[in-house]
Every structure is written in structure tokens, then in C-alpha cells.
Amino acid sequence: MIKYITRRLIQSIPTFFGITLLSYLLLWLAPGSIVERLYLAPNIKAETRARLAMQLGIDDPFHIQYLRWLTGDDWLRWDSDGDGVADRAFELLTPLDEDGDGVPEPPGDNYGILRGDFGRSFVKKQPVMDVFVANLPATLELGIAAILTSLVIGIPVGVVSAVTRGRLFDNTSRVMAVIFDAIPNFWLGYILLFVFAVWLDLVPIGGRCVPNLYGICPPFFERMSYLILPTFVLAAGLIALFSRYIRTSTLEVLSQDYIRTAYAKGLSPPIVNFRHAMRNALMPVATLLGPIITNVWAGAIVIETVFAWPGVGRIAFTSAIQQDYPVVMGIVIFASLGTIIGFLLSDVLYVLIDPRIRLD
């Protein structure tokens, strides 16, 4: 088992590397100069601009910029005697005195993303990590609520659907599943907001709690009304996914010999269906964990925007619009890490719960 996990972890290293390469390439290809974006001064003098560009390192070739972003620049040029002036440099990549004015450039202070330093947000002027950590709880809350809701609804619907195959419940639930798959989730969100918040005035129009001075929300059970609609909209697609999956796997299980044996022993249908069949039918759900995490990330962006939910998804969207690249890239990498871990967990989980699988 440990060998298997280790192998899977090693396999995900090139993937992670590819993700960082792709996201840095996007930033590098982006039109417009970062200097203008950072300092918002269209008429800086040419030499000032050149100096800023040099200090930011955006004139360097791609591989050096990428390396610096990945591993930081504190090892490229550093201050060994503690007087605040850089006196040593990794001359092969960056000379100590890069612009040749006789004064060494300031020492590097960036640790690089491999050591968890994603730089600072252009807009918020605070570390990307802080922005991410501040918004993560809201997204986790919404994501976990949606996954739990979809499991609680999707699994029984799938099992009952399989048991009543071809009858009214089965047909209705299958049609509903296709429809919920086809509805654009943002549209569903707005229609529900219109009906339940504007028209019937049952739930608040959006947000996570009553706005207050501290920007802190009370525990979730005191503000369920805020959570209901976004959870349902985010869960709608997942319910469809689960019910379809569980239906197929239950049908497969129901045709097996041990189910016939259970009936032959004289057990009642509910006991056979829910005790014997459902346990085995649930196994494939473990493999869905990875896709679900991707699904929730993607859904979070749209749904957090619709419901003004202060989570990572909304930050990703607003940062992309404001071209706040450090935040955007940070979120791309966090989201991808989440997905990689999700796929890894679903593989491991599947091996753990299904004793028929041997890892040799």
C-alpha cells in the first residue's frame, strides 16, 4: 500500500511540474507590461521603466524567470554579512551588479512557490497565501455542504431507481438527472434567486451572512438561509452524477448470484437491496472523488459569483479580471493540487474499500 501511494506520488511530480510550466507560460505570453500594471503610471520615464523592469526581472529570459518563480531568488543573490547589501551572487544566472552602475542590486527576498511563497497580490498588496487562506473557509463550507447534500440525495435516488427499474420513479429520476445536467448552473442560480429571494422573499439575495464591521460570519447553523440556494445549485449537477452512477452500479450488483442467494434465504427486498446490494454498489463512488473536486472548483467560480459568496472562486474571477497574476496563478496551482490529491485519494480509497483489488 505504501509502495503504491509512493509510486502515485512520484507519478504526480511531472504533472505538477507541467501545471507550473503552463501557468507561468500563460503569464509570460500575456500582453502588456507588468511595470505599467504595478505602478499605474502611464508616463514614467523610459529609464525608470527600464530600471523597474530590471528589478522585477522581467527582462530575463523565460527559463530564468520561471526558475526564480519556482525556487525563489534568495539563493541567486544574497547578503552574507548582514549589512543589508547583497555581496554574493550565483553569477551564472544573475550577476551581483546587473545594471553595471557599480552598486550591487538588492538581495533576493522571494522563496518561490516550491517553498510556499506565491508572491504578493498586485491589487490587495498582501501575500497571495494570505488572500487564499482568508477565502478558503467559505469555499470549503460551500463545497462540503454541496458534496454532502448530493450524497444524501443522490445515493438513495440511485438505489431506488435501480430497484424500480423501468417504472415511474426510475424514469422520472433519470429524466430529472439529464435535465439538471443540461441546465447552466448560473442560470438555475438566478432563477432560484428570483423566485425565492426576490419574489417569495424567503431567503437573502446573496452573501454569506449579514454584513458586519468585522467581516466575520457566525457559525453556519445560524445562517442556513444564506447557504441553502448556493448549496443546492452547486449540488444539482452532482446529484445527477451520483444518482446515475449508483443506478448503474446497483443494477450490476443486483444481477449477481449472492443477491439471488439472499432472496432464496427468504430475506425481504428492503434488506437485500439496502444491506446486501447497496454496500457493494457504493464502491464506485470512491472513484468519483477526483472528478467531483474538479467539478466543485469549476462550479464554485460561477456560483460564488452569482450568490456573492466570498470564497476562493470569486477571488479567482475578480483577480483574473483585474489581471492580478500572482493571485490567479496561486489559485490555479492550489486548485490543481486539490485535484491531483483528489484523484490520488480516490484511487487509494478504492483500493482500501474493495478487498478484491490487489496491488502487486
Next chain:
Amino acid sequence: MQADDLKLRLDAEAALRSKSLTDLALARLWRDRLSMIAIVILLLLTLASIAAPLLTGLLDVDPNTTDASASKYLPLFSDDHIFGTDNLGRDHLARLLYAGQVSLFIGFMSAFLALLIGVTLGIVTGYFGGIIDDLVNWIITTLNSIPGLVLLIVISAVFKPDANSLILVIVFLTWTATTRLVRGETLSIRSREYIVSARAIGASHFRIMRVHILPNVFSLTIVTLARNIGIVMLIEASLSFLGLGVQPPTATWGNMLSKSREFITKAPHLMILPGLLITIVVLCLYIIGDGLRDAFDPTAQD
């Protein structure tokens, strides 16, 4: 007597031979009432969008004529405007039809290009293996590990695509699924006897891929095409809704939704109709996709 027998046998063989998998599948699809209804609805909507200039001419409305007088936010079934007017007094039906052209074009074109790339790359990597295969596989795993919409939003925000470049961006993110499917199937076909014998009589790699592998993987991919068009249309709608897809004044169903949310209390139909059209089209495509899958299932019984 003997001649009759032979004739009968030949007829039976001809009847058997003429029914290829595709013929059988089409016959099955023809009998599948739900799929046929979906195909008809989809065809009607597509034709209506293509014929938008003609239809709007007949109804004497124009998608871009604004009306500053009192005829803003007209409700459904108004006298001159069957589907009402929007916030600038433009005819809603005309805009929906023209938007349909763009939305459907993006959906069909992206899915088709992704299919083309997927089939080509899938066959080549699956057939040759080796370093190209490893490289393509690495790219696929990488792209699949980044939540698609997150990446799409970043790309769209950075490069601000129009309708045509948006197709390329969507293709960049969606070619992986078909490639993986085709690659897997090619891998299993590659080692079969008839491929080995084709090699033995000196067929070139290109000929083997074209004549012996392509027809066998094709039905597999055509089945996923309908569903993929639906997925792409939902992606486009989400992007345009967020204001990152196709930019106004070019209308798509997605960006019509994006504008209309500001007027939801004043004119709910502006919000409801584009979303309903997306839902209907995607639903039809999913139903057709399921129908095709069942029809092309070689284990199905007639």
C-alpha cells in the same frame, strides 16, 4: 432445386453483408422516438438561427434597432415584438436568433475541431507509442489536473478572445478526452491479427492507420460528439455569462444572460428565454448522445 437453394443462400448473405454496424445503428436510432424528437428540435432551432436574416425580415424586426421611446422592456407577446424587447428596445426574438448563430457555431465548431485533433493524435500516439506517446500523455495528464473552467477563465481574462479565438481556447482544453479514448482503443486494436497481417503484406503505417484503425475507432468518437457539443455550449455560456467570453455587441445566449440579470425584476423574460434555449439545446444534444451510444452499442439486440 439446388440453384434455388444457392440463390436463397446468396440473398441471405447479401442481406447480412449490407447491414453494417452503421446501418444497424441508424436503423436503431430511427426507431428511438426520444432521440428523433431531440434531433428534430435541434434541427429546427439550428435552421431558425441560420435563417435569422430571413425570419427577422419577414417579421419586420431588426436585432440592432434601438428604440429610445417607451418600447423598452416590452413583455412577451407584444404587438410588434413577439418575445418583447430588451433594455435598449431591441427586438428580443431577433437577438435570440442571431445569438443562436454564434452559440451554435462555437459549440459545433469547437467540438468538431477537438474531435479532429483527438482522433488524429489518439491514433498516432496509440499506434506508434514511444516518446510522442509519453509527451502527449504528460500534456493530457497536466491539462486534466487543472480544473478546466479555472484555466479557461485565466486564459480568457488574459487574452480577451473573440468568437473565433474562443473556439481555439475551448479546443485547447477539450481535445484531451477524445485523444485518450481513441488512444486506448488504438492500443487494443494495434496488436490484433489483422493489423499484424497487414504489416506482413507490406502495408505502410499510414495505410494501416487510415484503412484498418480509423474506421474502427470512428463510431466510438462519433458517439461522444453530440455530448461534447453540449458540454462546449455550457462552457461558452458560463464564460460569456461571466463577461469573459464573446463580447457584446456580438450576442450569444450566454452573454445575453449576463446583461439581463440587471433587469431581472423589470423584465424576467430577458433572463428566462436565453437560458431556456441553452437548456433545450444541451438537453437535445445529451439525449442524442445517449441515443447514439445505445444505437452504436454492438452488444445491443434487435
